[in-house]
Structure formats: C-alpha cells, structure tokens
Amino acid sequence: MTRTNQTKFPSVLRARLRKTSKNYSLNAFGGRTLALKWHIVLLVAGALLPVVLFAVAVVQRLSFSERASSQRRLVIAARNLTQDLEREVSSTTRTLQALAASDKLDQGDLKAFYKEAQRTVQTQPTWLSVILLTPDKRQVLNTFRPFGTLLPLANEPESVQRVVETQQPTVGYLAFARAKRQWAFPVRVPVVRNGKLQYVLTAIISSESLTHTIKNQPRIDGEWTRTVVDGHGIVVARTLHPERFMGKPGTPSFLKRIAATSEGVYRETTLEGAQVYVAFKRANFSNWTTAVVVAVDVIESPARRAMWLVVGSGLALLLVSGVGALVLSQWISQGITEAATAAEALAKGEYTRISPSTIEEVALLGEALEFSANLLSQRERERDEHLKQVEAARAEAEAANRLKDEFLITVSHELRTPLNAIFGWAQLLRGGKLNQEKTQNAIATIERNAKAQAQLVNDLLDTSRIILGKLRLETQPLNLATVIISAIDSMRHAAEVKDIDLQVQLTNVEPVLGDQNRLQQVVWNLLANAVKFTPQGGWVEVQLQQVDSLVEVRVRDTGVGIKAEFLPYVFERFRQADGSTTREYGGLGLGLAIVRHLVELHGGTVQADSDGEGKGATFTMKLPVIARQESISTPPITSANGTYKNSDKLKNVRVLVVDDDPDARDLVSAILMQQGAEVCTCASAAQALNKVFDWKPAVILCDIGMPLEDGYDFIRKVRDWESDVDVHIPAIAVTAFAREEDKMKAIASGYQMHIPKPLEPTHLADVVASLVARN
Incomplete structure (x- = not known):
C-alpha cells in the first residue's frame, strides 16, 4: 500500500462507517449490537431531558399565573381611578346645577348672579372661574373678568354645542386658559327655563388640581404613573412629570387601544421611553380615559426568579449527568481504542483481528477495511470533481469582480460628464461675456445636465434600496392609462429633439393595485431606454391592453436592437451590452434592473424581445388586475416641464x-x-x-x-x-x-x-x- 493511501485511510473508514450504520444488527458472533450514535443519543437525552422538562414546567406555571394576576390588579386599579374621576366630575356637576337654579337668573339680575358665582368659586378650590354662555357660544359673564367686560366667544366651543344639542351636563376637552396661563377643562350644565335652553353654565377646572387629586389616591405596588386623557386623547393630568406632558397627545399605540375598547391592559413604551404595562378604563362621560402604568420589571420579576431556579437545578442535573456520561464514555472508548489499533496495523500492511464488541461500528470495521482501496479511488475522483467546481466558482467570481470594476469606471464617467458641462458653462456665465442667446443656452444646458446627474443618483439610491431590501411600495388602485400619459408627457421633449415619433395606443383596461410613482418610474425607464437607443427619425410605440386577468404595457422601438447573446442578461445589475470606453450610449446599466425589481414587487413580470442588432426591441410588462366595483377616473395630467416665474405670493412674509x-x-x-x-x-x-x-x-x-x-x-x-x-x-x-x-x-x-x-x-x-x- 502506498504512503498516500496510508494517509487517507482513516477518512475512508469514517465514510464507510457512515454508509453502513444501522439501528440494530447481529455481529459475526451472533450477538446483538447497538449503533454508536444511539449510545450518544441516549447519553445526551438522559442528561438534558430532565432539565428541559423541569424548566418548561416551572417557568410556564409561575410566569403565566403571576403575570395574569398582576394584570388583573392593574385593571382593578384603573377602574378605581375612573370611579374617583367620575365622583369628582359628579360633585362639580351637582354644584353647578345648584348654581344654575339660582332665582337671580330667573329675574334676569346678572350682576347679582355674578356675585353669587364668585362666592361659589371661592368655595371650590379646583375651580378657576365660572362662565355663563348663551347657546350661540357668547360669554355673558366670567368671574375672572370684571362684570360688564366685553368677553370673547367660548375658548372650547365643541362641548358647548354638545350641551345645546343634548341639554345634558357634559365635560369638555383640555384647552389652554390664556387668562390664567394654565391648562384647564370645562364642566358644563344647561340652564333650562320653561323647557327652553337659556344659558350654558360652565365651571373651568384646573388640570393641576386634577393631578393633585389622582396623586392622593391609594397606590398599588410598583406603580409607575397615573394618567387622565380627555376625549381627544390629550393628557389632562399625570402623576409623573405632568408639566412635561400636559396638553400633549398620548402615544399612538395608547390612543389606538382606547379608541378600540373601553377597558384593557397591554404592554407599552411610555412617553419617557420606559417599558411598562398599561391598564386603562374609559369614563362614562365624553370618552375620557384613565390609565395606570406599572413597570415591566414589577410584573415579570417572578418569572425571572423562576428562571434562576431552573438554571440552578439544571446545573445540578447536568453535573450528575456528566458524571454518568464519564463512566459510560470510558466503557465505549475501550472498544473504539481497540478498533483504532487494528486500523493502524492494517495501514502498515498487517492484520489484527478485532475482538467482539457490543458497538456495531467496531464490529463492522473489519468489513469496511476490505473495501478501502475502492473507497480511496472513489475519494480521488471526488477530489478531482471538487477541484473542477472550485475552478468554475473562481472564474465566476473573477467575472463578477470585472463587472463591478467596469461599473465603477462607468459610474465615474457618467457622473463626471454632466459635471463637465455644468462647471464649464457656469464659468462662462461668471465671465459675463455671453450674449442673450448663449446665456439662455448655457442655463438650459446646466439644468439639463443637473437633471441627468440627479437621475443617475436616484438610480444608484434605488439600486442600494433594492440590494438592502428597503424599497417599499405605497399601493392603491390605479388606471395604467394615467401612468402612461404622465410618463409620455415627461419624455415628449427628448423624443422631439431626436425627431422620434411617439405613438400611443390605449384601450380600456381594469385597474391594477400599485404604487403610482414607482409604476410611472417603470414606464418612464422603458420609454427613456427606447428613445435613447432609437436613431434620429425612428419611432417608439406604447400599447396598453388587457389579456384575460393581466394588463399588458408594451414598448416597441425601431432602435439598435439587442444581441441574442446579451438578451438573457438585459435586466441584470451592472450589465451593459457595450462596456468599453468607445461605447456609443451612456448610462449606468441600472434602469432595466430597477424596472424588473419594481414590476416583480407589484406581482407582475417584464420581458425583453429582439430579433437582433438593428431590428429594434420590445419590452412587455404584465400586471394582474384587481376586482373593483367603482370605476377609476383619469386625473388631468400636467406638464412636468414647469417654468419658475417671479410673483408676489410671499410678499412681506x-x-x-x-x-x-x-x-x-x-x-x-x-x-x-x-x-x-x-x-x-x-x-x-x-x-x-x-x-x-x-x-x-x-x-x-x-x-x-x-x-x-x-x-x-x-x-x-x-x-x-x-x-x-x-x-x-x-x-x-x-x-x-x-x-x-x-x-x-x-x-x-x-x-x-x-x-x-x-x-x-x-x-x-x-x-x-x-x-x-x-x-
């Protein structure tokens, strides 16, 4: 056996063992074996399963029950606060109704009634003043002003109108009392004589006094703050930092909650930015609402204590399991060590018989070694195939890097080109030697190149948003005819400069659901692409039609066409048919990539077709229609080429x-x-x-x-x-x-x-x- 084969031998064994492993089998000696992986599974399960079961039972039981109990206490506190608020308002209403029954009003002696009202205000520490109004919201008298003073209309007329319409007492909304230079709210009662509303009697209540009132109410454990908001969701009273938040609306999530239901509890981020639980209860007058807030830590600390208990118990269990695993691993390692010794001997050309073992992998090792040569050959082939794949991936990465380098060069060129015209004409204008015609031409050139550069920057930003997944749509039902007309209007001048005939064929189609600005950007990009690549005197045609449940927008041109080999890449980023320094047409090659992404975000498709170079191109966008009962009208289209003129619309502003x-x-x-x-x-x-x-x-x-x-x-x-x-x-x-x-x-x-x-x-x-x- 060669030295190379000897080096690779252990990995071949591992591969063979993975392929031949089974749950149970009989070894050559007739004994029943258990796979090594199942030994490990039993070991891990025996160590971790008790910990997992214990953690789930303890944490769920304690956290759920304690959190539910705390939330119930919060709701009860909110109800009690609402009852206290209702009692305060009821007391004020009864006092006002008693004053409204004064015989001075029956006698028309308003001066005497004025003095009586002043005495009443002095007995009510929360009242700022008493105001008597007519049903048409004019103030007749105001105890804060001398009798007979000319008075303005009611500062908060909405609640006055409610009294006029219902002839029932009501509580108004928070308003800034300029005379007192503080926030206050009105409590109003009708003054009815002989079944007819004569006046509306109002007590102006200081919101600061209401803050003192709710501060003196019994508190619950861990309470953060108490808040009272009026029917418009404006903070009227608050126990924590009232001077900072009074007169300002509550958080949007709080306002949404109280608008949806009269009572509840939920998790919230406060105006100070703290994480809390909020319980609220709506009062039975004018949609006022009270809220009691408790920090999240107060509610959830029991669950955390339970978690520490679980962690401590789990560590103890893991220690016990670890000791057992150590004993078991020593028994397992004895058979593995013997197998490793046999494999090493076999690598040297020797053969050592493996003793019987209860571990299946060790028992099968002898059979695996017999196939070692074949496995080595197979591994060599796999390595060669892997090297080929690595080379292909390297080539693909190098091609991608070349595309990015070419794109960066193109970006630099395209950004500098309009800057050259802008900077040059600006210098000539500064010299002051241009005639009127040249001056107008210079200004038009600067404006045109500035718009071109802005379009380049917008394309780069859109591409960045697409790559980062941050491009969002604001969809609404749309008539695509409107979008097409707007895009054509903005491209008409560019077409006229090249004497290109813009042809439009629009038919009645069903509406689509889309973002008007983004779809107009799609059509504009397709039109701009067609005009750009169509030579002088050519034509560009835009068609709108519906095929079954799809609306099709087709842009055809008689331009330079697209090479067959480039057609599959026409919508890819950083791809251009001609990326050389001698290319005839400018641009970054991003417009069509942006088109494809925007169309796909709308649930549609876009494709490009061309018969080859010099035979023009056709781009087809397809969007699904939506079912609507009402028709969508086409708003009037205004020209995008507006001219700035002097006027006096801001005179003396x-x-x-x-x-x-x-x-x-x-x-x-x-x-x-x-x-x-x-x-x-x-x-x-x-x-x-x-x-x-x-x-x-x-x-x-x-x-x-x-x-x-x-x-x-x-x-x-x-x-x-x-x-x-x-x-x-x-x-x-x-x-x-x-x-x-x-x-x-x-x-x-x-x-x-x-x-x-x-x-x-x-x-x-x-x-x-x-x-x-x-x-």
Whole structure:
C-alpha cells in the first residue's frame, strides 16, 4: 500500500462507517449490537431531558399565573381611578346645577348672579372661574373678568354645542386658559327655563388640581404613573412629570387601544421611553380615559426568579449527568481504542483481528477495511470533481469582480460628464461675456445636465434600496392609462429633439393595485431606454391592453436592437451590452434592473424581445388586475416641464432660513425673495434660535445635518419655546436626507413639511405659500 493511501485511510473508514450504520444488527458472533450514535443519543437525552422538562414546567406555571394576576390588579386599579374621576366630575356637576337654579337668573339680575358665582368659586378650590354662555357660544359673564367686560366667544366651543344639542351636563376637552396661563377643562350644565335652553353654565377646572387629586389616591405596588386623557386623547393630568406632558397627545399605540375598547391592559413604551404595562378604563362621560402604568420589571420579576431556579437545578442535573456520561464514555472508548489499533496495523500492511464488541461500528470495521482501496479511488475522483467546481466558482467570481470594476469606471464617467458641462458653462456665465442667446443656452444646458446627474443618483439610491431590501411600495388602485400619459408627457421633449415619433395606443383596461410613482418610474425607464437607443427619425410605440386577468404595457422601438447573446442578461445589475470606453450610449446599466425589481414587487413580470442588432426591441410588462366595483377616473395630467416665474405670493412674509452651507442659504434666499418674501439667514441652530425669539418669523426653513446641533434639536427647542409663549411657527425641513424614514423622523420632531434636496424653486415657493395661508 502506498504512503498516500496510508494517509487517507482513516477518512475512508469514517465514510464507510457512515454508509453502513444501522439501528440494530447481529455481529459475526451472533450477538446483538447497538449503533454508536444511539449510545450518544441516549447519553445526551438522559442528561438534558430532565432539565428541559423541569424548566418548561416551572417557568410556564409561575410566569403565566403571576403575570395574569398582576394584570388583573392593574385593571382593578384603573377602574378605581375612573370611579374617583367620575365622583369628582359628579360633585362639580351637582354644584353647578345648584348654581344654575339660582332665582337671580330667573329675574334676569346678572350682576347679582355674578356675585353669587364668585362666592361659589371661592368655595371650590379646583375651580378657576365660572362662565355663563348663551347657546350661540357668547360669554355673558366670567368671574375672572370684571362684570360688564366685553368677553370673547367660548375658548372650547365643541362641548358647548354638545350641551345645546343634548341639554345634558357634559365635560369638555383640555384647552389652554390664556387668562390664567394654565391648562384647564370645562364642566358644563344647561340652564333650562320653561323647557327652553337659556344659558350654558360652565365651571373651568384646573388640570393641576386634577393631578393633585389622582396623586392622593391609594397606590398599588410598583406603580409607575397615573394618567387622565380627555376625549381627544390629550393628557389632562399625570402623576409623573405632568408639566412635561400636559396638553400633549398620548402615544399612538395608547390612543389606538382606547379608541378600540373601553377597558384593557397591554404592554407599552411610555412617553419617557420606559417599558411598562398599561391598564386603562374609559369614563362614562365624553370618552375620557384613565390609565395606570406599572413597570415591566414589577410584573415579570417572578418569572425571572423562576428562571434562576431552573438554571440552578439544571446545573445540578447536568453535573450528575456528566458524571454518568464519564463512566459510560470510558466503557465505549475501550472498544473504539481497540478498533483504532487494528486500523493502524492494517495501514502498515498487517492484520489484527478485532475482538467482539457490543458497538456495531467496531464490529463492522473489519468489513469496511476490505473495501478501502475502492473507497480511496472513489475519494480521488471526488477530489478531482471538487477541484473542477472550485475552478468554475473562481472564474465566476473573477467575472463578477470585472463587472463591478467596469461599473465603477462607468459610474465615474457618467457622473463626471454632466459635471463637465455644468462647471464649464457656469464659468462662462461668471465671465459675463455671453450674449442673450448663449446665456439662455448655457442655463438650459446646466439644468439639463443637473437633471441627468440627479437621475443617475436616484438610480444608484434605488439600486442600494433594492440590494438592502428597503424599497417599499405605497399601493392603491390605479388606471395604467394615467401612468402612461404622465410618463409620455415627461419624455415628449427628448423624443422631439431626436425627431422620434411617439405613438400611443390605449384601450380600456381594469385597474391594477400599485404604487403610482414607482409604476410611472417603470414606464418612464422603458420609454427613456427606447428613445435613447432609437436613431434620429425612428419611432417608439406604447400599447396598453388587457389579456384575460393581466394588463399588458408594451414598448416597441425601431432602435439598435439587442444581441441574442446579451438578451438573457438585459435586466441584470451592472450589465451593459457595450462596456468599453468607445461605447456609443451612456448610462449606468441600472434602469432595466430597477424596472424588473419594481414590476416583480407589484406581482407582475417584464420581458425583453429582439430579433437582433438593428431590428429594434420590445419590452412587455404584465400586471394582474384587481376586482373593483367603482370605476377609476383619469386625473388631468400636467406638464412636468414647469417654468419658475417671479410673483408676489410671499410678499412681506418673514422667512427664516437655517443652513450651515452658504450656497444653500443663498439659493433658498434668492428663490423666496423673488416671490416677495422678507428673508433672514442663519448658519447655525444656536444663531437661528435667538433670531426666532427676536424676529418672530412667519415660516422657518431649516437644514437637518448641521455641526454642533442638528435640525431635529433646533425644532424641538422652538416647539418648547412656543408652548410657553402660546404661538406656533410652521417649519419645513429642507435637507439632503431624502429617505422615507428621514421624512417621518422630521415630521415627528416638529416639522410640518419635508422637502428633499435638490430643490425645485416653484415647488418650494408653493409649499411656503401654502403653509402661510394655512396658518
């Protein structure tokens, strides 16, 4: 036997043993054997099965029962808090009803009634004032104001209207009492004489007093906080940090829960960011709700204690099992050692008979050694096949790396090409020696190349989202005719420049479920691809039709066509039919890959067909229809090539622009000042905050990514200041952070709108004007 065969011999034995193993068999001596793997299975099962069963029984029993009991106590606490709140409101209502029965109102002596109301307010420590209103919401008297003072309409008219409609007492909603400079809510009762509503008598109750009331109620073990919200979900009273959260809505999940049911308990993240259990109960008036919150640790600590008990017991059991396994392994290893000695002797050309063993693998070893030569030969063949596979995989990886290198070179070229035109014409414009015609041509060239570069960046971002799985759709029923018309409108100019005839054939089809922007991007990419590869004077045809339950969009062209060998790769990323430096057509080769991914996300398919070079190409997209009862109308299509013009839509409007980039500040200022706005710019959040206090702008435009302090921190400080001075300044986040999650974060921080860079001047001016009009 050769030295190579001797080296490989043990691995061949292991392979043979794996193939010949069975559960039970009879050895050459007639004894019954048990496979080695079953010895190991019994060993592991004997050590771990008691631990697993014990852990499941103890943890489930303790955690489930204790958690259910704690949740029941929470619900009872919430009910008790609701009853206390209802008693407070009932006491206030009875006192108001007694005051409403005053004969001073019957006599029309409002001045005497005013004094009587003042005395009543002095006896009620939770009342701020008493207000008498007419059914049309005008204040007749207010104990906080001198009698006869001209008074405004009701601060919170919704509950007044409810009293007028039902002629029943009601509790209103939280509102900021400017005269008292604190939060309060009204309790209103009708004043009825001779079956007719004469007045609405109101007691204004301080929310701080309600906070003191619920703080004095009996507490439960581990309680975190107690909260009372009004019918709009606004925090009225809170035992923990009331000054921070009063007047603000509860968390979205809490509001969703209380809207769905009148009582319950669930796990929640509080406004402070703590993990808690929340029990809530709705009151029997005006959809007010109380909530009792307990930290998760209080509820779940018994389960953790049970887990420690399980771990300790399990370790003890494992120790016992380990000792048993050690004894058993010594008995097993004796037979394996004898088998190994025999195999080593056989590798040297000697033969040693293996003693009878209860382990099947050892008993079968003699038979396995007889086939060793054949197994060695088979292993050699397998190794050769494996080497071939490795070489093929290496070649494929090298090809992928070449594609990526070519793609990076293409990216650099495609990004630099529009930059060359932009930079060059900008330098010529700066020189001021161009005539009117050349100036207009320079501006058009800069704009065209800027849009081209923006499209390249968008394709790269979309490809990144696709690779990371973060591309999301906002679907709705759509008429594909609308999508096609919009895409054609945006491509018409490019086709006219090349004298390409755009032909459209649209038929009535059923609606599809899709994202309008993304489907328009698909059709636009297909059209742009057709126009790009169609020579001067050619034609591009777009067809819309329905075949059974599929809507088909077909884009045909008379362009350069697709080579047969490249057709299978036309939708792959980083693939281009011509990747050389002498290629005739630009682009990154990402558009069709994005098309395929977007269509597949919509549950459809897209395919490419071509008879070869110079014979044009056809791209066919198929989407499934949806069943709908109502028809989908086609909204009017507006041109995408809008022109920015000066106007006075922002005349005398104060706008504060905050951006650390001076070029960005200058651009935004120029756009707004051309619309008549009065603009002030700041380079940092700290400087802008002082300007907000002193200048008090009508609108704020702020960048997000700034040094030292970003736009999120800035707007939060502005909103905190506004709550103190009772003003509100609308704000827009103008930023290069353009993802959907960036938009949601900006809105959550306090901005009303989010506009991504690069800016469209007309769109920016329209958004600012709409915010001013809305405010």
